[in-house]
Amino acid sequence: MIAEAKAQTSPRTQDIPRATIRFAGDSGDGMQLTGMQFTKTSAVFGNDVSTLPDFPAEIRAPAGTVYGVSGFQLHFSSSDVFTPGDELDTLVAMNPAALKVNIKDLKNGGLIIANEDGFTEQNLKLAGYAANPLTDGTLDKYTVHPVQMTKATVKACEDVGLIGRDAQRCKNFYALGLVCWLYSRPLKPIIDFIESKFGKNELVRDANLKVFHAGYYFGETAELFQKNYAVKKANLPPGTYREIHGNEALALGLIAASQLSGKPVFYGSYPITPASDILHELARHKEFGVKTFQAEDEIAAVTSAIGAAFGGGLGVTASAGPGIALKAEAMGLATVLELPLIVINVQRGGPSTGLPTKTEQSDLLQVMHGRNGDCPVVVIAPATPSECFDMAIEAVRIAFRSMIPVVFLSDGYIANSAEPWLVPDASKLEPIVVEHATEANGPNGEFLPYLRDGNLSRPWVIPGTPGLMHRIGGLEKADVTGNVSYDPDNHQHMTNIRREKVEKVADHLPEQTVFGDEDGDLALVGWGGTYGQLHEATMSLREAGYKVGHVHIRHLSPFPRNLEQVLRRFRKVVVCELNTGQLRMLIRSKFLIDADGLNKVQGRPFMVGELISAAEKLLKK
Amino acid sequence: MIAEAKAQTSPRTQDIPRATIRFAGDSGDGMQLTGMQFTKTSAVFGNDVSTLPDFPAEIRAPAGTVYGVSGFQLHFSSSDVFTPGDELDTLVAMNPAALKVNIKDLKNGGLIIANEDGFTEQNLKLAGYAANPLTDGTLDKYTVHPVQMTKATVKACEDVGLIGRDAQRCKNFYALGLVCWLYSRPLKPIIDFIESKFGKNELVRDANLKVFHAGYYFGETAELFQKNYAVKKANLPPGTYREIHGNEALALGLIAASQLSGKPVFYGSYPITPASDILHELARHKEFGVKTFQAEDEIAAVTSAIGAAFGGGLGVTASAGPGIALKAEAMGLATVLELPLIVINVQRGGPSTGLPTKTEQSDLLQVMHGRNGDCPVVVIAPATPSECFDMAIEAVRIAFRSMIPVVFLSDGYIANSAEPWLVPDASKLEPIVVEHATEANGPNGEFLPYLRDGNLSRPWVIPGTPGLMHRIGGLEKADVTGNVSYDPDNHQHMTNIRREKVEKVADHLPEQTVFGDEDGDLALVGWGGTYGQLHEATMSLREAGYKVGHVHIRHLSPFPRNLEQVLRRFRKVVVCELNTGQLRMLIRSKFLIDADGLNKVQGRPFMVGELISAAEKLLKK
Amino acid sequence: MTTATEEPRKYTVADFASDQDVRWCPGCGDYSVLAAVKKLLADIGLPPENYAFISGIGCSSRFPYYMNTYGMHSIHGRATAVATGFKITRPDIQTWVITGDGDALSIGGNHTMHLLRRNVDVNVLLFNNQIYGLTKGQYSPTSPKGKKTKSTPMGSLDRPLHPLCIALAAEATFVARTVDMHPKHLQATLKRAAEHRGTSFVEIYQNCNIFNDGALGHAQDRKTRADNVIELEHGKPMIFGKDLNKGIVLDGQHLRAVDVGEGGVPESALLVHDEQAPSGIHNLMARMKWPDLPEPIGVLRAVQEPTYNELMEAQIAAAVEQKGSGDLQKLLSGRSTWTVE
Amino acid sequence: MTTATEEPRKYTVADFASDQDVRWCPGCGDYSVLAAVKKLLADIGLPPENYAFISGIGCSSRFPYYMNTYGMHSIHGRATAVATGFKITRPDIQTWVITGDGDALSIGGNHTMHLLRRNVDVNVLLFNNQIYGLTKGQYSPTSPKGKKTKSTPMGSLDRPLHPLCIALAAEATFVARTVDMHPKHLQATLKRAAEHRGTSFVEIYQNCNIFNDGALGHAQDRKTRADNVIELEHGKPMIFGKDLNKGIVLDGQHLRAVDVGEGGVPESALLVHDEQAPSGIHNLMARMKWPDLPEPIGVLRAVQEPTYNELMEAQIAAAVEQKGSGDLQKLLSGRSTWTVE
């Protein structure tokens, strides 16, 4: 019986420390599911893993076209993993288009497992191949394994009685079985999955089980492969783990914050890639009192969340860049109203509609400055998918404490990547204390809605509270009373207060930490989803003997108080971003540090390799 | 006969070089008209003048309240004038509220001319005076002239047969007459105005004429005034002059640009203070083929202008800060489409609704960065009302040459101030050459809509042109062909191109000039409507022996090529802005120059005095 | 959130007045609406903390500042959206939206339409003065075609939107119209709006005496309005005129004005107003335009349907019923975990 | 801008196809509309440069890329506004707006309404698949209440908007509906839209076979649709059914389906469709909902009114007439000048 949750090794098996593989095929080929199942079984086995899905922009492009290719990459390892990997060890290509699009990422000598049956005349033409690359020698620098997956799948299905298109559709499980053998993966998690997913449809369930095993046995039996591989367990902290995507972690973080504060989530949002999944996730959890509101547009989304905040709720809104642009005016309103508000921006390639399904970090200056007037807000950015959970809670904590809008900058990479997550103990999460005003606070028994506390925060009242009726609005208001004021000095004062209020948030922030050398030749400065690549690059550079520190900034407005100090300890500072130099600009203007920029605007993450070579160039200067 | 267009002087008359006066009263008292007529007669006489109207935010506040006070300040001089003046020499106050609001701006020893009849019990109470300030000694450090204007006006009207409220309404002409005597103004321009304005209503015309003269004679006859003043003609360049407001100059500039380029203006706009007057002005000139479109909101305004630009027209849109926030997403679209578009932002106090009728310069970073993605545009800012004319033409020239959106940053101060303007000779304005593509430009006879010229600009086609049909859109596009492209390298390339394109605009810009010392101890750096104050401050500082230069930046994106050089010639650089330091931030990050900031966010212009003392402090450091 | 600790007290108009000076132009129609609303709330007898007034931007949108209740003067066009989030969060607070013809139908047209289709339980007062007051007199979406204003010196080109028609198209559950200068009718209509569960949409003809004086004079002038408007009453025949001698009949697909009684048609031939009729007929009524026909004022349509906020609460209750009230630890653990030892 | 240098030629469907691969899901209803539009333009016989297609964002909004005409794929919800500016500037170009139910009625609802009230001379094709296709399947403003989607796992709470009702409320001059899978009807309806001067508003029932397959099947299925829809014809009695034995009568204020002929009512008793009737009746028709009543397809309303762009041109002509064509020097000098010597 092979169906045990442990690795399947044999004498042919070679131990390797880590591997990066990518499944690629048509949008309809089920590559995302295949990749996720492989990830799951690797994680359950005990590897550390990191994943990178790559969707086409089209919903269902015609089969066989290059723009319809869907890919799923994962990196699994016997030690800590921080990125989905630069180069592929193995590429699974279900058709010529998948090969075409992905071959450039395969390392020299890498393995290609191709579904030979997919390499038809027509598909070759659709992908723009004049000849069959599997046979014409163009792939000589790789190890190519053509496998008749479709035929084998159909065959296997016949046995259980599934035929035609339905049978063909199972071929991803054949590929999965084969790759499971190749990397000695435990089969049980996948078998469990098939059984629970298709349990209601016995025919399909049995077919998939059969096909999956057929793929596995093919690897074991066929003479095709000289050897297979094993990647040992990683030394992960003990505990209960699950897999989590950034968007999911963010949704869970919001619900946790709601539970910790006793304030129900109001989530006003209009669908947009890559933020929609937060809405989908939250909508599934109404038993937590979560209220999701699919608004008619982004403006209604943010203003309804402001209405919720005025009502004493946890008002949250989310979008990607184009939708955040539309929310700008209302974010200004929230700033002047001094209400707590969470604005999530899951960044994607811009400007304009740009590259909706690709990642980028080019909305930093938009969220910093993209409003009329001097209108500072708090901006934070998680570094990894699971950090979305913790930082969602932090965002709410800040917003409630300071009565202020907090922008949460995620990106398409973090949102869609998954990683193993040590499930937190809910009972150990720190409560979020919210004190609503219930009594008049003025010297004459009146209520002063803009009377401030030590954080420069004003009272938050739940409408319905007797005696505390008050009016707020977007016109400049007198401090303390909150009445409309056109007084010049008051406007100066309020402008200053709004800025100081943001700066005071730094009192509650952790100091900036450094990974690697605390001082030295080069600080690799980053923020957001580039964390993993910068981390690995720093490790490599230090192994190579350089004195390098990785400074990953999670708090972008305000900066941690010690940031300047930290940066000044390095001879050179380079800000690495997936944009044309936005954080770099902020750092240069604030600290007058001659920071260099390492920038990439290609809709995809850094490669560790390119970071290392760029850093080495700088270090040698 | 006194009705001649020359100054009326007498032996009691004292020559003074310049004077600053303010008319203040209820919104309904006609203070704007009074001020404008005084300005007009001063300009016609040959003084240089500068004005500053100050409207209440309310349309018609109840009479007598402080928030309903309307003021009009002007500065007229026998030499060049750059600002409406810091302190008042004379304040005309029609009621207690007007006195209350404006007294703080009157210099010690200044003149108060008060309408005694307006200082009733009730009005004193409404203004919050416990006792009558005209008599209780609180104004001792000023020279107070209470005049029974209402009574005198009613009396004068009786003679011609006008009675009741209609008669009382003429009292502003009484005040005007009196002040005309005080400053020896020619009366003819005002008489002409009354005759043409009220020509159709003889009764009102005659009453106003009568009242106006009555005011004048009162000054001449009454023992009240020991002396009056004369301000000699200024030495202005010869030629034909008119008065012009910033918004008007901007509208005329757009029409001129349309005539110079042969492209009809399409003006898509949604009303908002202080930009609406541009719409009103343009709507009056349909004989120039101007098409004004009052859209349903700012988004429709800007997107309709984009539609017009795609149609081959001169697409223009305008708003103030909150509306510009709403246009952000579409400005990104125009950037990616690479279409010419003029976006005018007449800045007002922010954030949010802020101070709608007050001036500020706090939208610079919004227009620089307030869009998703890396999305650079051209940004220019006129320094004076009349410069709005020249720079509107320049904006169009740049937009057409580079197929790019150009942001025109005006502000409430420039928009509403007036200055004498040497009327340009229309035949000497340089034509704007527009070459539309009419033929295929590809190697295979195809049309390539993103093939670039030396300015990195792409062809502009008039729809309807045979053979050049093409499609554009907000998704990232392949360079040259303009087809949708998800290619990573192309995205990097296009991101770079969009930035370089903006930078290339600098090839056509004038070098940065300096007023005053070309090098020295301090550069006073400014932009936009602070020009006059910075200019005067620089003059004074240099007179006091300091080596100071005034660097006024009209081109904010891209900067003039020599800007860094210019700035580095000074020991200290201070950026003076009506915001919390926005240009300062750009300069610091770009040049790593440790620029100081001199900032004011009070809804009103700098005072020359405050600039001088702040500069002196810096100079002594 | 009505706390019942103290014994019930009577409220007066003064209890609902804030300490801020009212800053509309003297003579503006907004004053009478403010007075009517304060009186209504005093009559209802609930305490001021039970109410929220949410507005956009415009002259009329200054309204909340003058009410001693919870209030927000938000941004232009978005009051309806703000109120939606507010009401969903605070279903216990009676929520009023104050908006103008520009605010609700120009920049805010879409939010208005979506509020109505959702039937969120708020009361919308649309101050229709057929002009942009606050920005000093440009034509608005309700201005008649050809209107000469600052922005249209040669006359406007667009055909007006009819607020009642838009509301009916969105299947609003409560649609009414009233007039600033008809205090009794105003008061009665506001009362109905307050009582309705679901979105109440009330168009108020409001005079802007500065920029559009008399534009709605036909409905405002006490002397002539009886001939120019028809006061609707549910279940009553549609009669109007100073002498109540005119009426409305349904003539095939058209509405027609007729004389009633001697020399005219009998009262029984008149159309009987039915607030709950399918909105086809209300649409015809909404399109009655003076001087061709009298303009209907009062409640056109009032039907009961579940409100958005009730349905939202019900879904949450159902989810709790099905799954138990949320268990955070279970949520964090997700559907499948594994253990590292 | 039609240049008449070459002699007139015939155009084929291929002349209107761009060189870009069509990237909708196989089986999507969008394909048939694309084919119909290309065929229509070929039939009209004007050259491709005479057309512009302007879209928003959504699956359907990719349409312009596939047409060998001028085109713009703009931003979400704004195609109608872009088209307004475009048409005002280029009244000579036949302008088509391509939009979806989300694009036109959710984020773009207000622009749609204002386009219609202005009667700008463009043709709007609203692809109504009752779902957000491009963002992978959330409910849309036209989805029925209770719809379960990714964003509404327990069912949506809001009542749908009816595109035709909104169009009628805005007094659109041309209002029609057709069906992707009914090519003949589609073709004929598009032709009428193209011919209409003023805004033509066409709702197209379109199948999204990936996220909402069959949601509009009652109108799409060739076998059953004759009983589920009624094809409107101007001046003809409203008859439907496979055997043309059913019809619609106006019964007081209501529309009712009846049997026609033997055992039913005579054909003469049926409601006769009048495209130019005041829109009250069209409103009743627009609200006919399957399965209670057959849903009308074809042209509901078509009336002639001046277009916004014509009126704009006329004002400019009038201004030139009154003041002479603009004299820049005079403009610069303004109303009053003085001279400094």
Ligand SMILES: Cc1ncc(C[n+]2csc(CCOP(=O)(O)OP(=O)(O)O)c2C)c(N)n1
């Ligand atoms: C985003 C934005 N655009 C424009 C404005 C300017 N503005 C303020 S109120 C208004 C229209 C007011 O008209 P209406 O809603 O009819 O209210 P009224 O003043 O007539 O009561 C406009 C255009 C604004 N404040 N914000």
Ligand SMILES: Cc1ncc(C[n+]2csc(CCOP(=O)(O)OP(=O)(O)O)c2C)c(N)n1
């Ligand atoms: C400003 C903005 N908000 C949201 C989106 C995401 N978005 C793209 S298309 C779409 C809705 C598409 O639905 P519909 O208009 O019905 O078109 P379909 O795809 O069904 O043809 C949404 C929400 C966007 N592109 N831009």
Ligand code: SF4
């Ligand atoms: S401008 Fe008109 S609407 Fe506004 S306050 Fe004055 S009278 Fe009222």
Ligand code: SF4
């Ligand atoms: S998702 Fe639906 S609407 Fe979009 S292309 Fe596919 S089938 Fe068509």
Ligand SMILES: [Mg+2]
């Ligand atoms: Mg109005």
Ligand SMILES: [Mg+2]
């Ligand atoms: Mg759709």
